[in-house]
Amino acid sequence: MIIWRSPSNIALIKYWGKRGFQLPMNPSMSFTLSNSYTETSIEFARNDTNPPELTFEFYFEGEKNQVFESKISRFLLKVFPHFPALLGYHIKINSANSFPHSSGIASSASSMSALALCLCSAELEIAGETTGFKSFSDKAAYISRIGSGSACRSVYGGLVSWGFTTRFEGSSDEFSMPVPIGIHETFSELCDVVLIISSKQKKVSSSLGHSLMEQNPFSSSRYKQAIVHYNELVEALESGNEKVFIRIVEDEALSLHAMFMTSSPGYFLMEPGTLKIIEKIRQFREETGLLICFTLDAGPNIHLLYFQENELDVKAFIERDLLDFCEKGKWIDDRIGKGPEKLGR
Numbered sequence: 641m642i643i644w645r646s647p648s649n650i651a652l653i654k655y656w657g658k659r660g661f662q663l664p665m666n667p668s669m670s671f672t673l674s675n676s677y678t679e680t681s682i683e684f685a686r687n688d689t690n691p692p693e694l695t696f697e698f699y700f701e702g703e704k705n706q707v708f709e710s711k712i713s714r715f716l717l718k719v720f721p722h723f724p725a726l727l728g729y730h731i732k733i734n735s736a737n738s739f740p741h742s743s744g745i746a747s748s749a750s751s752m753s754a755l756a757l758c759l760c761s762a763e764l765e766i767a768g769e770t771t772g773f774k775s776f777s778d779k780a781a782y783i784s785r786i787g788s789g790s791a792c793r794s795v796y797g798g799l800v801s802w803g804f805t806t807r808f809e810g811s812s813d814e815f816s817m818p819v820p821i822g823i824h825e826t827f828s829e830l831c832d833v834v835l836i837i838s839s840k841q842k843k844v845s846s847s848l849g850h851s852l853m854e855q856n857p858f859s860s861s862r863y864k865q866a867i868v869h870y871n872e873l874v875e876a877l878e879s880g881n882e883k884v885f886i887r888i889v890e891d892e893a894l895s896l897h898a899m900f901m902t903s904s905p906g907y908f909l910m911e912p913g914t915l916k917i918i919e920k921i922r923q924f925r926e927e928t929g930l931l932i933c934f935t936l937d938a939g940p941n942i943h944l945l946y947f948q949e950n951e952l953d954v955k956a957f958i959e960r961d962l963l964d965f966c967e968k969g970k971w972i973d974d975r976i977g978k979g980p981e982k983l984g985r
C-alpha cells in the first residue's frame with residue numbers, strides 16, 4: 641500500500657484569478673503547514689477491463705463519500721492521460737484529514753497533493769519511471785495543480801512559490817518550487833494559529849470565485865499589486881525585515897477579500913468576529929510591539945501568524961482576548977512544516 645501524508649499551506653501572496661488550464665494570473669507564495677495534513681493511501685490491482693480503463697473506489701475516513709467520490713472522479717478523468725501505466729488497474733483510495741472539515745484550513749490543498757503524490761508513486765512502481773515530466777516533484781506539483789491550484793504549493797515544505805516571476809529562473813505557471821533564496825533565520829520559526837470564527841461551508845466555491853475575477857473591474861490592478869507585493873516579500877524574507885513582512889501579509893489578505901466584495905455579484909466572506917479579531921491583533925501589536933499579524937483564506941477564519949520566540953505571550957493573548965469570538969472557542973495550532981512525507985512503501 642502506498643501512503644502519503646501531505647500538509648495544507650497558507651498563502652502569504654494570494655492566488656486569486658486564473659486562466660487556461662488552472663494557470664494563475666499572478667505568482668503566489670505560501671508556507672507549508674505541519675500539523676494540518678491529509679493522509680491518503682492507494683492500493684492497486686489489475687482490473688482486466690477491455691479496453692483497459694482506470695477504475696477506482698474512494699473512502700473518506702473509512703467511509704464511502706458520494707460528494708468526494710464525484711470530485712475525485714472528475715479529477716481522475718482530467719489527469720489519467722498523464723498516467724498511461726495505470727490503465728487496466730483498479731485503485732482503492734483511502735483518505736483522512738488531521739483537522740476538522742471546513743475549519744478554515746484548505747483541505748483541497750492537502751488532499752489533492754496527497755492524492756497526486758500517491759498516483760505518481762503508483763506509476764513509479766508499475767512503470768518503473770515518472771513519465772512526461774522532468775522529475776517526480778514536478779509531476780506531483782503539476783497533477784496537484786489540476787486538482788486545486790493552491791495544492792501544487794503543498795508538494796514542498798517551507799516557503800513555496802508558484803507561478804512565473806521574472807525574479808526566479810525556472811519559475812513557471814505550471815509548477816511550484818521552493819522559494820530559491822536564503823531565507824533569513826527570523827522566518828524559520830513561523831507559527832500559525834487558526835482561529836475558527838465559523839466552520840460553515842463556504843458560501844461561494846473557489847471555482848466560481850476565480851471565474852468572477854474575469855469581470856472584476858479591479859482585477860488588473862490586483863494582479864499588478866500581487867507582483868509588487870511578491871517582490872517586496874522576497875526582499876523582506878532575505879533581509880529579515882519583519883515589519884515589511886507584516887504589512888504585505890495583511891495587505892494581501894485584505895486585497896483578497898476586496899476582490900470578493902468588488903466582484904459582481906459581490907460577496908462577503910468575513911463575519912463580525914473576523915473584524916473584531918483583526919482589530920484586536922492590530923491593537924495588541926501596537927501596545928506590545930510584538931510582531932504578530934493576520935492573514936485570511938477564502939473564508940471568515942483568521943490565521944494569526946507569529947514567531948516562535950513570542951509563543952507564550954501570543955498564546956496568552958489568544959486565550960484572554962480572542963477565544964470569545966471563536967466558534968465554541970475553537971482554534972488550531974500549527975507552524976511551518978517540512979512538506980509531504982511518504983509513510984508507506
Ligand code: PMV
Nearest residue numbers: 651654655788789790846938
Ligand atoms: O486553490 P483554489 O483554486 O481553491 O484557490 C484558493 C486560493 C486561496 O486559497 C484563496 C489563496 C491561495 O493562494 O491559497
